Amino acid sequence: MSARARIVGWMLAVVGLALSVSIFATWTILLARLDDRMSLELSNEAEKLRRYAASARDPATGHMVTDVEELLTGYLAINAPDRWETFFSIIDGKADRITAIPPPVRLDTDDALVARLARATRPDDGEVESARGTVHYAVIPVTVRSDPRPGHFVVAILYDRHRDEIADAMRVLGISALAALALAGAAGWFVAGRVLAPVRLVSQTAEQISDSTDLTRRLDVPGDDDVAALAATFNHMLDRLEHAFVVQRHFMDDAGHELRTPITVIRGHLELMGDDPRDRAETLALVTDELDRMNRIVEDLLTLAKAEQPGFLDLHDVEVADLTVSVVAKARALGNRRWRVDEVAEARVPADRQRLTQALMQLVANAVRHTTDDDLIAVGSAVRDNRIELWVRDSGPGVAPAERERIFGRFVRGAGRTVMYEGAGLGLAIVRSIAEAHGGSVRVTDAPGGGACFVMNIPMWDLWGASDEPRPRALTAEMGPVRVACGHGGGAGEPDLDRRG
Numbered sequence: 001m002s003a004r005a006r007i008v009g010w011m012l013a014v015v016g017l018a019l020s021v022s023i024f025a026t027w028t029i030l031l032a033r034l035d036d037r038m039s040l041e042l043s044n045e046a047e048k049l050r051r052y053a054a055s056a057r058d059p060a061t062g063h064m065v066t067d068v069e070e071l072l073t074g075y076l077a078i079n080a081p082d083r084w085e086t087f088f089s090i091i092d093g094k095a096d097r098i099t100a101i102p103p104p105v106r107l108d109t110d111d112a113l114v115a116r117l118a119r120a121t122r123p124d125d126g127e128v129e130s131a132r133g134t135v136h137y138a139v140i141p142v143t144v145r146s147d148p149r150p151g152h153f154v155v156a157i158l159y160d161r162h163r164d165e166i167a168d169a170m171r172v173l174g175i176s177a178l179a180a181l182a183l184a185g186a187a188g189w190f191v192a193g194r195v196l197a198p199v200r201l202v203s204q205t206a207e208q209i210s211d212s213t214d215l216t217r218r219l220d221v222p223g224d225d226d227v228a229a230l231a232a233t234f235n236h237m238l239d240r241l242e243h244a245f246v247v248q249r250h251f252m253d254d255a256g257h258e259l260r261t262p263i264t265v266i267r268g269h270l271e272l273m274g275d276d277p278r279d280r281a282e283t284l285a286l287v288t289d290e291l292d293r294m295n296r297i298v299e300d301l302l303t304l305a306k307a308e309q310p311g312f313l314d315l316h317d318v319e320v321a322d323l324t325v326s327v328v329a330k331a332r333a334l335g336n337r338r339w340r341v342d343e344v345a346e347a348r349v350p351a352d353r354q355r356l357t358q359a360l361m362q363l364v365a366n367a368v369r370h371t372t373d374d375d376l377i378a379v380g381s382a383v384r385d386n387r388i389e390l391w392v393r394d395s396g397p398g399v400a401p402a403e404r405e406r407i408f409g410r411f412v413r414g415a416g417r418t419v420m421y422e423g424a425g426l427g428l429a430i431v432r433s434i435a436e437a438h439g440g441s442v443r444v445t446d447a448p449g450g451g452a453c454f455v456m457n458i459p460m461w462d463l464w465g466a467s468d469e470p471r472p473r474a475l476t477a478e479m480g481p482v483r484v485a486c487g488h489g490g491g492a493g494e495p496d497l498d499r500r501g
């Protein structure tokens, strides 16, 4: 069932229930009132008759009435019945007179009833069924001392007519309630339709988008209500989706391109390969080289893919000082540079030592690639603001400010490349993935005295979450004055650790 039908259905059910309850309550109250009114009316009549009898005089003679028939006839003549009401008198067991106004119901013609009523010795009332419905009656015995005949005065009220009147009113009420309900239903249907129209638009658009590959469509819902907010959220989601798709497509294009190049190279060499053993050996070396390159690209892509999944990091307590020194030790094999350890943080962090080493080695490899013999490459670590900073700086050409964000992208190589080399532009993307997996970040700045300084920033405690376990503390918990990364002295005058690779 549509939301519109549900809203209107529930509204009608609730309003209908409320109306029925109030109509039923009114009906019950009116009926109870009617009963009260009826017994009051009957006792009123008895009282009026009593007062009349006490002072009734014959209009002709002016004497007290001595005849019961004369008394009742006189009373009938002056007392007009209400609507749906009639009076009659019984004299000596027989119906005698009825009121002059045509009665709504005749009880005086029912001899058996008259005989029964005539037996009453005390005022009495009751109900009797007549041809025109239920009749409430009261019978009042009347005696005159000088007349031996028993007299009775009977008041009869046609109860059903009064009830019918109430029923009529209820019917009108019911019909107007139904009309009101129908009106409310129509109005509700209209309003719900107006309110839900944008929701339908959202669902239609979502459907069209999922049916096609067009992610550029957006919803246009003006206003600032809930539905507009929904549309805004939806549009925002589409923005992100579209962006993700574009990024993914570029990534696929780039990856395909990067892998196709070595394949083309390999194929070309193999096609041109002759029978000469020297030529073959040369081709084999080239092909192996290209295959190695492909392998590296595939490895890097796998690392990047893994970095987006849980379980990428294998966390242990890592001694930062030890890590720093061991990276320099490994790096020396990469080239003949002035290698140096700037500073080491005497701290332990929860981290993946292998991944951090991988990231630092990427940075070191880049530094080697952008420097020449006797250039300086320094590695360092420090605790700053409860975070560990790990850096690699060099005295090479540095990174132009305009490129500093861009070079961390996948397959992005800097514009100022001079040396021909085979990097695919994935190295810094991997460094960033590793830093971010640790809850940190990486940036590049100027190294003091020129060159590039790449700084990884790793939080010290965040990774352990909210557990009650004592968090691994920095051994050097008291931090010295905050220093700018790479900004402590620039190394001039400090002894180099080693000048040889």
Ligand SMILES: Nc1ncnc2c1ncn2[C@@H]1O[C@H](COP(=O)(O)OP(=O)(O)O)[C@@H](O)[C@H]1O
Pocket: 366, 367, 368, 370, 394, 396, 397, 398, 399, 407, 408, 412, 413, 414, 415, 416, 417, 422, 423, 424, 425, 426, 427, 428, 429, 452
């Ligand atoms: N130490 C550095 N000095 C100057 N430029 C650098 C340095 N390290 C990286 N870059 C720039 O960043 C780019 C991206 O580096 P990277 O992601 O490692 O890819 P690749 O090394 O394959 O080119 C490099 O092409 C280079 O232009």
Ligand SMILES: [Mg+2]
Pocket: 362, 365, 366, 423, 425, 426, 427, 428
């Ligand atoms: Mg690189």
